[in-house]
Amino acid sequence: MVAKMNMMMIPPSHIFQILLTLSVFFSMQILTHIEASSSSKVEHLPGFQGPLPFELETGYVGLGETDDDMQVFYYFIKSENNPQKDPLLLWLTGGPGCSSFSGLVYQIGPFAFEKKEYDGSVPSLVSRPQSWTKLCSIIFVDLPFGTGFSYAKNVTANRSDWKLVHHVHQFLRKWLIDHSEFLSNEFYMGADSYSGIPVPAVVQEISNGNEKGLKPLINLQGYLLGNPITTLKEINYHIPYAHGMGLISDELYASLQRNCKGEYIDVDSKNELCLRDLQSFDECLSGINTFNILDRYCKDDSSLWRRSLTQELKKPLRSHLKLPELSCQIYGFYLATKWANDDSVRKALHIREGTIGKWERCYTTDFEREIHGSFEFHVNLSKKGYRSLIYSGDHDLVVPFTSTQAWIRDLNYSIADDWRPWLLNDQVGGYTRTYSNRMTFATVKGSGHTAPEYTPEQCFVMFSRWISNLPL
Known part of the structure; x- marks a missing residue:
């Protein structure tokens, strides 16, 4: 009653001022939330001729106790087919310590760097006809912290296998809250190389979270891994x-x-x-x-x-800084560094000013390797019935297909569809075998460690069949 009397005693002009102040306050709270989780549509990219022929969104998702503790930057490309119904894929690159920007521009995304001598201008981008975004929507994240455009108050404290697992899981649930139109889409995790260690743990954590009733519910269906480090042997x-x-x-x-x-x-x-x-x-x-x-x-x-x-597996990958020969595959790493550190590119991608100094594709310092093998996660996920595709470029010496075959064999599941060639244009694209735990193993003939980078057409066909629940 006293409060009511006091309000009635305030002159109307003062009440207006109070309401205006409250309006500004709540507007600032809304802006703070937007800053913690923001997204922007990108229609043009420096280096790419004309408007983008696909839908690209970039943005940040805030993790941690306060909004500015950790900010994960991501690239999201909607399926070029039917984004309302097509699967959603979150991709991680290996290293350890490399941004999945590598997967975007070198392996499965809709654009790539044109291989030509750097002349001081923004490196040119070209379309990739075998982009996996023709089949599904894909999120590429700058994780672990220290890579790409993600930033944190304390980068070093957030660089380990388990931190990466938790960050990816937390990022995904927060991203889906902001993109609720994709909640019903089938969800898959995808990765290669060193991410064969943390990604099965991510999938297990997502599954456990669903079982505990964490919201939003993620429509988890399975995972795929290319030439994955698994046993550290x-x-x-x-x-x-x-x-x-x-x-x-x-x-x-x-x-x-x-x-x-x-x-x-x-x-x-x-x-x-x-x-x-x-x-x-x-x-x-x-x-x-x-x-x-x-x-x-x-x-x-x-x-x-x-x-x-x-x-071989004790030294991490590093961003390439020295000018390589144009004929070397690593020339693309050099172009990426030039491209991402260009002011016009950062503006186009809606990078928050002052958050990142030099862009690093891979940041390997102080990364703590806590997970000493992912075999047990595969065991658990097999028991839960998730689908999986494990593929190997058969000319990779870093993670030979024979080492991958060995741990798959140790899972001790019966063979559902025995060893046979899978074909592309009536030619052998590789060999495959399917197991009763819904795991498909496939080799990619003539390919290397990051198979889609070396043989994009073969890998596109392999992926399109698997993601569509068709035999390879």
């Missing part, structure tokens, strides 16, 4: 693979087997014979691009494309 398959591909002699292979007894990772420093053989092995492969043994070997970035056997 992949190095032990390098030598038999190299022998099978004719990269080392029968005699060296026999000596390696005899002296190292199949263990090439934790070698006893006193085992001089094994170490000698490993040195010989290293010398034989010194001119081989281990990510694709058929591809050109480039000295320009030997730290990225050539590492000794004992260091």
Whole structure:
């Protein structure tokens, strides 16, 4: 009653002023929320001729206790077919510590860098006809923190396997709240390389969250992984693979087997014979691009494309800064750095000013590897009946298809559709086998570590059949 009397005693002009102040206050609260989770449509990109022939959205999703603790930047491309009904895919790249921008421009997105000498202008972009966005909508995220345009108050404290798992899960649920029109779409996780470690954990966390009643409910259907690191024992398959591909002699292979007894990772420093053989092995492969043994070997970035056997999975990938040869595949990494650090590009992408200094495609410093293998997650997800596609470029020496076949075999599921070739234009595109746990394994003939980058047409056909629930 007192409050009512006091309000009645306030002059009308003052009441108007109070209401105006309250209006400004609540408007600021709304703007703060928008800042925490914002999205913008992008119709033109520097380097791309004309308006974009697909729908691109960029934005930020805030994580953490306060809005500005952690901001995840993302690229979202709507399906070019039927976005209302087509599946939704969230893609992660490996490293560890590389943004899924790599997947966007080098592997499965609707545009790519034109391979031509950098002349100081904005690098040119061209359409990719085999974009997976012709079949589904895809979210590409700048995670883990430290990569791309995502930013955080404390980057170092948020860089580990489990932090990445939690961040992806939290990002997805928040993104779907802001994009509720996609809640009913089938959802899949996709990844390659090192992300074969965290992504099965992400899928399990999403599944567990659904079972606990976390909102919004995610229509999780399965996951796909390309040349995925899984057991952290992949190095032990390098030598038999190299022998099978004719990269080392029968005699060296026999000596390696005899002296190292199949263990090439934790070698006893006193085992001089094994170490000698490993040195010989290293010398034989010194001119081989281990990510694709058929591809050109480039000295320009030997730290990225050539590492000794004992260091292959222990040293992370780095953003390429030195100018490589145009004929080298890594030239694209150089173009990406030039493109993303251009002011006109940042403006077009709606990057918040002052949040990011130098753009890094991969940021590998201080990343903590806490998950020592993802096999158990595959076991759990198989029991829950989720679909999965595990594919391997068959000329990858970093994660040989033989190492992937081995852990799939250890799942001990019966074979539903036995080993057979899958065809593209009446030619063998690779080989496949399907298991009773709804897991499909496929090789991609002639392809490397990031298979869609090397053989886009084959991978597009493989993916289109699988995502449509058709046999390969």
